[in-house]
Amino acid sequence: MRVLALLLLLPLCTLALPARAQNTIHRCVDAHGNPVFTDQPCTSQQATPVQAPPPASAASVATPGLPAPLQRCAGTAAELRQRVIDAFAARDPNQLAGLMLWHGYGHVSAVDDIRALSRLVRQPLLEIHFGDDPGDDPASAGSDLSPVASSAAPPADELQLRTGGDDGERSARFAITRQAGCLWLRYGG
Template sequence: MIRAIALLLLLALVATLPAHAQSAIHRCIGTDGRPVFSDQPCASVGATSVLPAPAGSAPTRSDGAPSTGLLCAKDLTELREGLAQAFAARSANRVGGLILWNGYGSSGAVDNLRLMEALVRQPLVSLEGNEGAGIDAVTSAPGGDGGTRRMHFGVVRDSGCLWLRPPG
């Protein structure tokens, strides 16, 4: 009986190991205002967390100065504008700054950022969709034949902000 209980406890411990082995991805804003992604807490890399500050406190940068407050999209218009600006700048990191990375390990995030890098190289034709259905980034297909490609992003509300989910 004791052996069975010990075996069950050991199995329970082993089952939790993959969850602990996967490091969290911290979404931060660097002192230059650019998104920073790290497996370390934002403060330890000299950046500010993008998660909203507790109610009643004013957001601040890592140097203690007040921030602009634009750490995440408060509505669908801001989310679309941020995505359009990321395409205009051809910046996969800017797209990454709009994504809620919860549940993604570092390798999953890296793979998705590589996908974003290829995506933002294509000219953006339109952004279609809404909060419930998600947003499709419609781009010109390579080759200039007039075709288009679609990349679907889910949209989720978390911590008072709207975020994209990585394409599935």
């Protein structure tokens, strides 16, 4: 009887094997700010790697009916910058909104800003830097969208973005504020 049960389980085990044999997917942003998902390294695609989200542990996996797990806040300028780049790569206004400090917003102004963020992330991200001068940001060395290992100096009080699209280039400014050990954005248009 045990042999029969084992023989019945054998086809189920063989079905699970192909899922483990899949290649790694590389998340990248091309020169135009578009997200690229490939099985090849980003450099072979002339693209910049985007940090993948940390693997979900059993404790942080969302369970239906329960709220989604909380994300850590950006503690450094480099983290904040990378998360903005990741939000553009995913074209996700909610991901960008999650980096914002929303205290003091009324319903109408919050809805207006979320709509503006939605329009903003649909555009390719061309440049991102702290302060008024693109050269004053240690993170802007090399490619404007390259990830930064660390940024010990505190960022300027503003993050500036330049996007481009069919209707031309646009710029957006976010005030940066530190609260509870985190760096937060305040949308300035």
